[in-house]
Amino acid sequence: MPRFEREFTQRLVQKARDTFTRDDEIRCFVAPGRVNLIGEHTDYNDGFVLPAALELALVALMAPRDDGKVVAVSIDESPDDEFDLGSISKLPDGQWSNYVRGVVLALQDQGGDLGGFTMVVGSTIPVGSGLSSSAAIEVATGFGLGKLYGPPIPRPDLAILCQRVENEFVGVNCGIMDQFIVANAKEDHALFLDCRTLSSDDVPIPTDLAVIVCDTHKPRTLAGSKYNERRAECEEAVRAMATIKPSVSSLRDADPELLAKIKDKVSDDVYRRARHVIGENRRVLESVRALNQGDAAAFGRLMNESHASLRDDYEVSCHELDVMVEICQGVEGVLGSRMTGAGFGGCAVTLARAEAAGQVERAVLTEYPKRASLKASVYRSRASAGVKEEDPDKLLGGIWE
Numbered sequence: 061m062p063r064f065e066r067e068f069t070q071r072l073v074q075k076a077r078d079t080f081t082r083d084d085e086i087r088c089f090v091a092p093g094r095v096n097l098i099g100e101h102t103d104y105n106d107g108f109v110l111p112a113a114l115e116l117a118l119v120a121l122m123a124p125r126d127d128g129k130v131v132a133v134s135i136d137e138s139p140d141d142e143f144d145l146g147s148i149s150k151l152p153d154g155q156w157s158n159y160v161r162g163v164v165l166a167l168q169d170q171g172g173d174l175g176g177f178t179m180v181v182g183s184t185i186p187v188g189s190g191l192s193s194s195a196a197i198e199v200a201t202g203f204g205l206g207k208l209y210g211p212p213i214p215r216p217d218l219a220i221l222c223q224r225v226e227n228e229f230v231g232v233n234c235g236i237m238d239q240f241i242v243a244n245a246k247e248d249h250a251l252f253l254d255c256r257t258l259s260s261d262d263v264p265i266p267t268d269l270a271v272i273v274c275d276t277h278k279p280r281t282l283a284g285s286k287y288n289e290r291r292a293e294c295e296e297a298v299r300a301m302a303t304i305k306p307s308v309s310s311l312r313d314a315d316p317e318l319l320a321k322i323k324d325k326v327s328d329d330v331y332r333r334a335r336h337v338i339g340e341n342r343r344v345l346e347s348v349r350a351l352n353q354g355d356a357a358a359f360g361r362l363m364n365e366s367h368a369s370l371r372d373d374y375e376v377s378c379h380e381l382d383v384m385v386e387i388c389q390g391v392e393g394v395l396g397s398r399m400t401g402a403g404f405g406g407c408a409v410t411l412a413r414a415e416a417a418g419q420v421e422r423a424v425l426t427e428y429p430k431r432a433s434l435k436a437s438v439y440r441s442r443a444s445a446g447v448k449e450e451d452p453d454k455l456l457g458g459i460w461e
Contacts, residue, residue, distance in 0.1 A: 062090060062117035062444060064184065069456045072182040075135045076121050076459050079180050084123035086459065087207060088452035091200035092117045092444045093185035094192045094241045095273050095409045096400050097250055098359075098366050099344040101374055103235035105294055105337050106256040106312035108344040110263065111237055112271060112443040113245035118183035118196040121452060121459075122204045125176040130164060132157045135182040145176060150229060159194055162229030163201040166221050174209050186437065189275050190401030194230075195238035198222035203243070203447045215446065216258060219243040245446035252348045256312060263351045265443045269395070270417040271409065274388065274424050275437040278380040278405035286376060287402050290333060297334035300325045311337040336373035340366060360395025360411055367398035376403030380432045384408040387427050391420050 092113035099109035133140040141157035185193040206212040219239040249262040300322040350358040371377040381399040388397035393416025400409040428436040
């Protein structure tokens, strides 16, 4: 169950009172943020990832309406939005309600018989931190409409629909990982996902461990352009490998032996990009084995190796991320720490013994500002469940009381 501070619930309840009427049949849908524990820059190479859902979450209060309109408001984002179901267009880039509009349109396109609805949104997922606030609102909207108007969408299908919305309507070329974990996560488990086949398995995370996300507050100004560069470099490596082994269609199909055969055929940068992806896929598979065997220490070591590879071979880290990871790795009780997400800013993820979580937080809040000249935010979490419906009165303490 996500944990919400009193101030957050008070603001959400007040916005609900300002937006709904007492006659509205208000339902409550909660979608988590997510962090990728290991498996970075492997998703668009048809590889493996191991994300977990967080207790940071988005709450969507939704009620049906009979006038064919959608009214969407947020306690944090502006402006409010209102549109007709029969006329849905994209707003300018950056408008938060494009995610809502896109999901509604996608459901209609696949034959969904939707009615209008009013929606009030609040979120504890920090926007722009790489913890997937966008996937949370997409999945919450799709899941909620399945409950309001039916039929409910199978969770894997919901993830695919929401990814398509982000790719084709919003215009962000993301992989499937974010939407898949938000829709399908199991409490106290990570989710092992094969990004080619979309087969998945739940992997237990011992309950005496804490997942700690540390936000560097470094703007990810290079992430978009460098992301496209890295994709192109990976594709160049695949083309070189395919001249030797035609069955290779992505770096998922490669191994170190094949990589060695193209070393003299590509630039050093392209070689190292491919070496990271091939090694990272191996690390994900080894991480799954380690967690299934209860060997959290081995998993931590693989997280550390992942960061070194992202820093040195894939070159998507930065000074601030390296400082954050070094601080976390230096705390007793920490098993592993690494950057997570596209890179060049954003967050680091740390796995630690639960009793060490407070020490990690104190070390980061004390040392990071000195070494990086930026503030830091720290979020402690257990692995949470995917999107679900909750009783709004129990979750928020009563809307009309």
